[in-house]
Each structure stands twice: as C-alpha cells, then as structure tokens.
Amino acid sequence: MTNTPAQADEAGADExxxxxxxxxxxKAAVFVTAERLFALNGFQNVSxxxxxxxxxxxxxxxxxxxxxxxxxxxxxxxxxxxELNRERARMLHQAxxxxxxxPPVREILAALFEPPLRWSNPAHDRRISVQFIIRARSEGTxxxxxxxxxxxxxxxxxxxxxxxxxxxxxREEVYWRLHFALGMIHNNRFAEFDRLHxxxxxxxxxxxxxxxxxxxIDFAEAGFLA
Amino acid sequence: MTNTPAQADEAGADExxxxxxxxxxxKAAVFVTAERLFALNGFQNVSxxxxxxxxxxxxxxxxxxxxxxxxxxxxxxxxxxxELNRERARMLHQAxxxxxxxPPVREILAALFEPPLRWSNPAHDRRISVQFIIRARSEGTxxxxxxxxxxxxxxxxxxxxxxxxxxxxxREEVYWRLHFALGMIHNNRFAEFDRLHxxxxxxxxxxxxxxxxxxxIDFAEAGFLA
DNA sequence: TCCCGTCTCAAACGTTTGTTCGGGACAGAC
DNA sequence: GTCTGTCCCGAACAAACGTTTGAGACGGGA
Numbered sequence: 001m002t003n004t005p006a007q008a009d010e011a012g013a014d015e016x017x018x019x020x021x022x023x024x025x026x027k028a029a030v031f032v033t034a035e036r037l038f039a040l041n042g043f044q045n046v047s048x049x050x051x052x053x054x055x056x057x058x059x060x061x062x063x064x065x066x067x068x069x070x071x072x073x074x075x076x077x078x079x080x081x082x083e084l085n086r087e088r089a090r091m092l093h094q095a096x097x098x099x100x101x102x103p104p105v106r107e108i109l110a111a112l113f114e115p116p117l118r119w120s121n122p123a124h125d126r127r128i129s130v131q132f133i134i135r136a137r138s139e140g141t142x143x144x145x146x147x148x149x150x151x152x153x154x155x156x157x158x159x160x161x162x163x164x165x166x167x168x169x170x171r172e173e174v175y176w177r178l179h180f181a182l183g184m185i186h187n188n189r190f191a192e193f194d195r196l197h198x199x200x201x202x203x204x205x206x207x208x209x210x211x212x213x214x215x216x217i218d219f220a221e222a223g224f225l226a
Numbered sequence: 227m228t229n230t231p232a233q234a235d236e237a238g239a240d241e242x243x244x245x246x247x248x249x250x251x252x253k254a255a256v257f258v259t260a261e262r263l264f265a266l267n268g269f270q271n272v273s274x275x276x277x278x279x280x281x282x283x284x285x286x287x288x289x290x291x292x293x294x295x296x297x298x299x300x301x302x303x304x305x306x307x308x309e310l311n312r313e314r315a316r317m318l319h320q321a322x323x324x325x326x327x328x329p330p331v332r333e334i335l336a337a338l339f340e341p342p343l344r345w346s347n348p349a350h351d352r353r354i355s356v357q358f359i360i361r362a363r364s365e366g367t368x369x370x371x372x373x374x375x376x377x378x379x380x381x382x383x384x385x386x387x388x389x390x391x392x393x394x395x396x397r398e399e400v401y402w403r404l405h406f407a408l409g410m411i412h413n414n415r416f417a418e419f420d421r422l423h424x425x426x427x428x429x430x431x432x433x434x435x436x437x438x439x440x441x442x443i444d445f446a447e448a449g450f451l452a
Numbered sequence: 453t454c455c456c457g458t459c460t461c462a463a464a465c466g467t468t469t470g471t472t473c474g475g476g477a478c479a480g481a482c
Numbered sequence: 483g484t485c486t487g488t489c490c491c492g493a494a495c496a497a498a499c500g501t502t503t504g505a506g507a508c509g510g511g512a
Contacts, residue, residue, distance in 0.1 A: 024459075042365070044270035048500060058461055063501060065459095070500095138364040138415070139268070145417050152425040159425060173441070175426040179418065180410050180445050187409025189364070191371050199378040199385060200401040215399070219406050222452030223445035250489070274470060284491050289471060291489095296470095 027065040029055040034062075035076050039131035043073060043139045070141050077136050077144050080129045085154040087115040092157055105165045105224045109181065109217050112158055116185055117216070121209045134186055166224060174224075181220045253291040255281040260288075261302050265357035269299060269365045296367050303362050303370050306355045311380040313341040318383055331450050334387045335407065335443050342411055343442070347435045360412055392450060400450075407446045 033055035037046045048069050052059045066072035091111035095103040103111075116133075119126035136144050155178070162174050196204050259281035263272040274295050278285045292298035317337035321329040342359075345352035362370050381404070388400050422430050 026459080047498075049498085058459095059463095059500095060461075060502080061459090068500075135364070137417070138361070149417055149420040150424055152421055155421075155425050172426065172429045175422060175430050176438075176441050177445055178425075179413070179422045179430075180442065183410045183413025183418070184406050185409075187405070187412055191363070191375055192405065192409070194375040195378055195381075196401060196405045198376055199381050199404075200398065203398045204401050204405075212402075215402050216406065218452050219403055219449035222448040226444050226448035252490075273468075275468090284489095285470095285493095286472080286491075287489095294470075 024065070026055075026057045026061050029057055030061055030065060030072070031076065034072055035080075035132055036128050038073065038076070039128045039135060042135065043141075070143070073141055074143050076132060077140065077147075080133055081136075081147075083129070084115055084119075084133060088112060089154065089157065091115065092161065096161070102164055103161055105162065106217060106221050108158060108161045108165060109220050109224075110213075112181065113185065113213055113216050113220075117188070117209055117213050120188060131189070134189055137186060162224070177224050180223065184216055184220060250291070252281075252283045252287050255283055256287055256291060256298070257302065260298055261306075261358055262354050264299065264302070265354045265361060268361065269367075296369070299367055300369055302358060303366065303373075306359055307362075307373075309355075310341055310345075310359060314338060315380065315383065317341065318387065322387070328390055329387055331388065331391045332443060332447050334384060334391060335446050335450075336439075338384055338407065339411065339439055339442050339446075343414070343435055343439050346414060357415070360415055363412055388450070403450050406449065410442055410446060 030051060034046070034051045037050055037054065048062050049059060052061055055061075062069060062072055066075060088111055091114060092103070092108065095107040095111055099107065116130050118124065119130045121127065137148060140148065159175060159178055162178060163169075163171055166174055256277060260272070260277045263277055263280065274288050275285060278287055281287075288295060288298055292301060314337055317340060318329070318334065321333040321337055325333065342356050344350065345356045347353065363374060366374065385401060385404055388404060389395075389397055392400055
C-alpha cells in the first residue's frame with residue numbers, strides 16, 4: 001500500500017493547487033510534457049512511453065503520480081479549463097464594472113474571445129494549453145465529455161449578460177447565437193488555419209492576434225445584433 | 227498473390243463507383259458498419275474486431291477488401307466528402323442560375339449550410355455521414371488531414387461567389403469570414419448540442435432543422451454584411 | 453542506528469491491436 | 483473433369499499498449 005500516492009493526493013489537494021516548490025519535479029515534468037504531446041499529436045496517438053521518454057522520467061511515473069493515463073489527461077483538462085474560465089470571468093466582471101452592470105454585446109464577446117485568442121499567440125506560453133482544450137472537446141475521455149456536456153456554470157454569466165444586452169431578442173435566440181459564437185473559437189485549430197491559408201493563397205496570416213480578435217468580434221457582434 | 231484484391235480494386239475503380247449490385251455484400255456491410263461505429267465512437271475507439279463482429283463478417287474482411295484499417299477510413303472519408311461537395315456545388319450552381327451568375331450572400335450561405343444540416347436530420351440516412359465527416363476534421367488520419375489542408379478546390383467557388391457578392395469588402399476579409407462561417411458548421415456535434423440544451427434549460431431543441439438552418443444563415447449573413 | 457514514508461527504477465504482466473497466413477468453398481470457362 | 487479466380491474462414495502472429503510489481507535509493511525523525 002506504500003506505492004499509491006495518487007489517491008491520497010486526490011483526497012488531500014481538493015483544490016487545483018500546483019505549488020511548484022513542493023511538488024515533485026517528476027510530476028511537473030510529466031504534466032507539461034504530456035500536455036504538449038497531447039495537444040500536438042492527439043490524445044490517443046500519444047502513449048505513456050512517449051511521455052515518460054520525452055520527459056526523461058521512468059515509465060511508472062504516470063501511474064504513480066496520477067493513477068492512470070486517463071486521470072492524467074483529466075487533471076490537465078481540469079486545470080487548464082479552470083484557468084481559462086477564471087480569466088474569462090475576470091474580463092466579464094471588469095466589463096460589467098465599466099458599464100454599470102450592463103455591458104454591451106461587444107465587450108461580452110471580447111471577454112469570451114480574448115483569453116483563448118491571446119493565449120494562442122505564438123509567443124505565449126499557453127498556446128499549447130489552448131490546443132489541448134480544443135482537442136478535449138472532440139477527442140476527450142468520457143469523463144471530460146461528461147463535464148463538457150453538463151457543467152455550463154461558466155457560460156451562465158455570459159448568457160445572462162447577453163440576454164441583458166439584447167432585451168428585444170428571444171432568450172432562445174440568444175442561446176443559439178452564443179452557440180454559434182463558441183463554434184467560431186473551436187475552429188481555431190492548426191489544420192483550419194492551414195486550409196484558410198491555402199484557400200486565400202497566403203493572403204491571410206495567422207500571426208496577427210489582435211487583428212484576428214477584432215475580425216471575430218466584428219463578425220459575431222453583427223450576428224448578435226441582426 | 228491471389229489474396230490481395232484491395233490494390234487491384236484501387237487501380238480498377240478509379241472513380242468512386244459503388245455499384246451495389248456487383249459489389250460484394252461483405253464489403254458493403256463493412257463499409258456502412260464501420261462508418262456508423264466510427265462516427266458514434268471515434269476513429270481510435272473502434273477496432274477492426276468491433277466492425278467485423280457487428281457486421282457479421284470475418285475479421286480478415288477489412289484487410290482483404292480495403293487493404294488496411296486506415297485505408298478503409300480513408301475510403302469512407304473520400305466518398306462522403308465527395309458526396310457532400312457535389313451537393314454543395316449543385317446548390318451553388320442553382321443559386322447562380324437563379325441570380326444571373328451573381329447570387330447574394332444569403333443564397334451562397336444556404337448552399338454551404340443546407341446540405342450538411344439537412345443530412346443531420348434525425349430522420350435522414352446520412353446523419354451518420356455528417357458526424358463522420360466532422361470527426362475526420364479533428365481525429366482524422368494524417369492522410370485525411372493532408373487532404374483537408376491542401377484540397378480547397380470545393381471552397382474556391384464559394385469564396386469567389388462571396389467576393390463577387392461583397393465587392394466593397396477586402397478579399398482577405400471575405401476569406402476570414404468564410405472561415406468563421408465554416409466553424410459554425412463544424413460545431414454541430416452531439417456534445418455541443420447537449421451543452422446548449424443544458425445551458426438553456428431545455429429551451430433549445432435540436433430537432434427542428436429548418437429553424438436551425440434559418441438561424442445559422444441569419445447569424446452568418448449579418449456577419450458578412452457587417 | 454534504526455525506521456519509515458516518499459520517490460524512482462528496471463522488468464514484467466496480461467490484454468488488445470492491426471495484420472497475415474494457408475486452406476477451402478464455390479462458380480464459371482475450357 | 484479440371485483449372486482458375488474470387489471470396490470467406492479460423493487461426494495465428496508480432497507489436498504496442500496501460501498497468502503492476504518488488505526492490506532499492508534517499509532523507510528526516512526517533
């Protein structure tokens with residue numbers, strides 16, 4: 001019973017506490033390496049051996065520190081989505097403060113689009129995290145999809161804010177348009193940008209994040225105000 | 227050398243010819259069963275044994291008729307995307323004829339959205355095919371992604387038509403907005419609808435395809451005309 | 453010094469995977 | 483009848499997979 005700290009760790013650290021100081025260097029190395037490989041190559045195309053080999057740790061480290069491969073995947077998923085939702089909520093809160101509790105559509109969309117888009121900047125550390133989150137939406141474990149299906153608490157405030165900003169629209173209509181706007185984000189994958197690049201004969205460039213953000217907000221705002 | 231018809235078949239039937247009469251019943255059974263299982267459970271989560279067991283054929287049938295599991299996947303992908311592109315091109319052509327070669331944005335978007343959306347109707351046979359195609363975009367083989375990245379010939383006519391309908395817009399802008407509109411389609415997955423359903427407390431219903439189509443076109447048209 | 457909890461290690465386990473093999477059934481041509 | 487090509491079958495193969503095991507290294511507290 002001495003060689004199973006994964007379950008004890010789960011019970012102890014209820015909150016998402018990283019504590020880089022105290023945490024074992026091996027566990028952190030597995031975490032970041034796994035996130036990168038999963039994001040780049042897909043969940044099923046990366047084996048535990050690939051992770052541990054690239055991280056320079058022992059094969060058994062994954063099961064020792066995380067319990068299983070799926071549990072490792074789920075922990076990365078939980079931490080990154082929590083960070084993203086926190087940042088989005090922070091921006092929405094600021095927008096609400098700036099507008100006496102009634103932010104306009106444009107600022108609500110900015111709070112929704114800007115965090116993942118800014119993180120997608122090639123210079124940004126979290127570029128990989130965004131790709132991981134997007135991938136989880138289609139390739140995720142059943143546990144992940146269960147969360148994605150049922151846990152919509154982070155979207156409630158955005159839906160309510162949009163309903164408040166569009167009082168003339170039926171609530172049903174607002175939900176659908178939020179659904180469409182979210183789809184625009186999930187389409188921000190490597191392959192989709194490559195297709196766009198090929199279609200436009202190199203006219204479109206991915207690098208300019210601020211311009212892309214403005215384009216997305218313009219498009220979605222017009223859709224909401226239609 | 228007698229037991230390898232897969233390669234000879236590839237050379238012989240250059241075009242996508244099904245010929246249900248002449249084609250072996252086993253091959254057709256493998257094809258439709260594989261498509262359904264792949265679409266429902268994901269490419270990597272379905273084994274050759276799952277397919278052959280459910281289809282009621284021998285395990286070796288996949289390799290005998292298609293060469294390999296990946297080749298089977300690719301053949302399904304090629305046939306279904308070809309059918310989808312053909313239907314879209316047909317609708318765009320009709321819209322062009324109706325408008326003296328200059329169809330408006332709304333009809334172009336209808337040609338883009340309507341085929342996959344109408345096929346997604348629960349009553350429609352091709353519901354599975356649409357899910358397969360959507361899945362190929364994120365879980366596909368490297369061969370599929372290569373096609374998705376480079377082969378954009380089917381989108382050329384849509385991009386040109388949109389540029390013609392929006393002469394005041396910069397070409398670059400049109401390409402980006404087409405990219406956004408396509409993202410709205412790819413978001414039409416089971417899990418995404420479930421999330422929308424949970425978020426709206428059951429206010430939104432998936433079943434009504436015509437209403438959804440109108441909503442999507444309204445949203446995207448406003449984005450293009452912004 | 454001894455003990456104990458934490459962590460790492462090489463090695464192996466059992467399962468599942470895609471693929472291949474040889475044989476045989478069946479039908480049409482000669 | 484004999485041959486030939488097509489197709490199906492059970493059986494096996496080698497590889498890769500996630501996971502488990504038992505032992506050992508290390509360090510702080512008694």
